[in-house]
Amino acid sequence: MGKTLAEKVWDEHVVRSTPGEPDLLYIDLHLIHEVTSPQAFDGLRLAGRKVRRPDLTLATEDHNVPTLDWDKPIADPVSKTQVDTLRKNAEEFGVRLHPLGDVEQGIVHVVGPQLGLTQPGMTIVCGDSHTSTHGAFGAIAFGIGTSEVEHVLATQTLPQAKPKTMAVTVNGSLAEGVTAKDLILYLITQTGTGGGQGYIVEYRGEAIEALSMEGRMTVCNMSIEWGAKAGMIAPDETTFAYIEGKAEAPKGAEWDAAVAHWKTLVTDADATFDKEIVIDAADVTPFVTWGTNPGQGAPLGANVPSPEDFEDPSDRLAAEKALEYMGLEAGQPLRSVKVDTVFVGSCTNGRIEDLRLAADIIKGHKVAEGTRLLVVPGSVRVRNQAIEEGLDKVFIEAGAEWRGAGCSMCLGMNPDTLQPQERSASTSNRNFEGRQGKGGRTHLVSVPVAAATAVKGTLASPADLSAELV
Amino acid sequence: MEKFTSHTGTALPLRRSNVDTDQIIPAVYLKRVTRTGFEDGLFAAWRNDPEFVANKPEYQGVSILVAGPDFGTGSSREHAVWALMDYGFKVVLSSRFADIFRGNSGKAGLLSVPVEQDVIEQLWAAIEADPTTQITVDLESRTVTCGDLVAPFDIDDYTRYRLLNGLDDIGITLGNEADIAAYEGGRPSWKPVTQHA
Numbered sequence: 001m002g003k004t005l006a007e008k009v010w011d012e013h014v015v016r017s018t019p020g021e022p023d024l025l026y027i028d029l030h031l032i033h034e035v036t037s038p039q040a041f042d043g044l045r046l047a048g049r050k051v052r053r054p055d056l057t058l059a060t061e062d063h064n065v066p067t068l069d070w071d072k073p074i075a076d077p078v079s080k081t082q083v084d085t086l087r088k089n090a091e092e093f094g095v096r097l098h099p100l101g102d103v104e105q106g107i108v109h110v111v112g113p114q115l116g117l118t119q120p121g122m123t124i125v126c127g128d129s130h131t132s133t134h135g136a137f138g139a140i141a142f143g144i145g146t147s148e149v150e151h152v153l154a155t156q157t158l159p160q161a162k163p164k165t166m167a168v169t170v171n172g173s174l175a176e177g178v179t180a181k182d183l184i185l186y187l188i189t190q191t192g193t194g195g196g197q198g199y200i201v202e203y204r205g206e207a208i209e210a211l212s213m214e215g216r217m218t219v220c221n222m223s224i225e226w227g228a229k230a231g232m233i234a235p236d237e238t239t240f241a242y243i244e245g246k247a248e249a250p251k252g253a254e255w256d257a258a259v260a261h262w263k264t265l266v267t268d269a270d271a272t273f274d275k276e277i278v279i280d281a282a283d284v285t286p287f288v289t290w291g292t293n294p295g296q297g298a299p300l301g302a303n304v305p306s307p308e309d310f311e312d313p314s315d316r317l318a319a320e321k322a323l324e325y326m327g328l329e330a331g332q333p334l335r336s337v338k339v340d341t342v343f344v345g346s347c348t349n350g351r352i353e354d355l356r357l358a359a360d361i362i363k364g365h366k367v368a369e370g371t372r373l374l375v376v377p378g379s380v381r382v383r384n385q386a387i388e389e390g391l392d393k394v395f396i397e398a399g400a401e402w403r404g405a406g407c408s409m410c411l412g413m414n415p416d417t418l419q420p421q422e423r424s425a426s427t428s429n430r431n432f433e434g435r436q437g438k439g440g441r442t443h444l445v446s447v448p449v450a451a452a453t454a455v456k457g458t459l460a461s462p463a464d465l466s467a468e469l470v
Numbered sequence: 471m472e473k474f475t476s477h478t479g480t481a482l483p484l485r486r487s488n489v490d491t492d493q494i495i496p497a498v499y500l501k502r503v504t505r506t507g508f509e510d511g512l513f514a515a516w517r518n519d520p521e522f523v524a525n526k527p528e529y530q531g532v533s534i535l536v537a538g539p540d541f542g543t544g545s546s547r548e549h550a551v552w553a554l555m556d557y558g559f560k561v562v563l564s565s566r567f568a569d570i571f572r573g574n575s576g577k578a579g580l581l582s583v584p585v586e587q588d589v590i591e592q593l594w595a596a597i598e599a600d601p602t603t604q605i606t607v608d609l610e611s612r613t614v615t616c617g618d619l620v621a622p623f624d625i626d627d628y629t630r631y632r633l634l635n636g637l638d639d640i641g642i643t644l645g646n647e648a649d650i651a652a653y654e655g656g657r658p659s660w661k662p663v664t665q666h667a
Contacts, residue, residue, distance in 0.1 A: 015653040038503035055665040078501040085503045096664045129546040145548035145574035155643045194540045254660040293488045314487045413497040432492040434515045
């Protein structure tokens, strides 16, 4: 019987397999950042261990760094200590680090792909749940905890029980103005936050194949929001074209050998999945969340649901609590929701294509009075590219704040946070209570919805802007 | 890691689903570089509310958390597990755990116990009726016991073995160093590296 893409990549990385034990999996790339690594390096020091493969390890500063004054010492002493700790550890253990101010600094999941380090058929881990992003290249990529970070540093392997496999097939094509973000938000409302639990998911079908690498990364990025172990997309010509010529991509004969292998990384026709979900792309419209988990979403054109709409008592209670926290009334049109802050950025939507799309919509408009728009590029390279294309001017002229690179308001660990009861429309990945700042209220949105919302001041799509011009 | 065989204690009924890791410990508490001292961050936002269940006098000194479904979703932060342990929890019961949280808890020595939602409901009712109710979670026999209620739970053999014996994963893996070296010898030359000789 044939194998799925996930099974092929998994099997290629099994160092040791013993009945009754998890497989010991080799890790091709270990990405590191300042927040989940200090205790792991401490563990190595205590045990007198080294980093086994510094040449398969890359560190960057992203979660806890400011997006203003990044050329000055970090003002918050606790944050400064954490960043300094990463720098000391990288130096001591011989790990390549891209610190603040470096041209390759940025969100770890933006940096890996743009350097060409993320390639098909790899195993990639990082102490960050959005590591699933790299699955867009046909890699098995997943987030790990700090104990596992230490394990990978010491051994370049991880004991892992083999997950089940699931196919999500998206037939047809997404309508104009509907993005990969809308697709994944729509999917999560169908499955709930636990629907993917225990599975490596392969996204496939016409609508997935039509996505750019950026769009594919957005879809795979949010796999974790419906509980999946990882999300993957089979590599194809779009993938190869994205990687070719990148700094760490194979060159010459090595490139040919790599591509020849990558072309074998598809699910065999006679392979079977443990579970399959089929979606019609035509059912997907601009989608936003109204609640406090990514599964609590609805089409932008809909009204805020009522707790009574939910049959399951636990879902009903969750909806009640969410509406109270979010300060929303059941039945209120989502388009009537006034937004204080729009955040464009994160590992979900902080790549160059996202900034181009946002600028394209905002061009010629002003950010609504009483609303602020924060544009945070995913990496310094993305930022520089945007400047080269003049996108920074579009944002600044519209009245937006144009910031330095990092995770920023996605998780509110640096100074970019919401105030209590402040409401955001955010292109990031989590609308959990307090995620973007204590008491902050988050609506997850696509880039076009974020841009249009910044101009309108209420949740909106670009179509709402052109309607006004007529 | 400390050995875990069996634990008996009083419990906190947390009637919430989707308790994500940002609720367990907000990001602002993750700036520390130590492995302990995270108890003040546990459920930080909720604990500001005097009515929050963990603030009630009858639930002080609890060591077992009984939570709604989809516990530990979201971020990979192991700090969530450390915060629960630093607060005094030895065991978390839920009908469904997020994968990364459950993996992290197994590594750090917090026992995550999946039981059916109707067991959770019975436990909530028992604890709320009498907060001094004792619950026993036995890893040896893989059961949760509370009065007449005896509920079995699943845990993979390997994690159970490690917890029962308090074994360090890295030590076990390094015992297979020859396999790792052999695997490395066969990796294709076009695989990327972050440092060039």
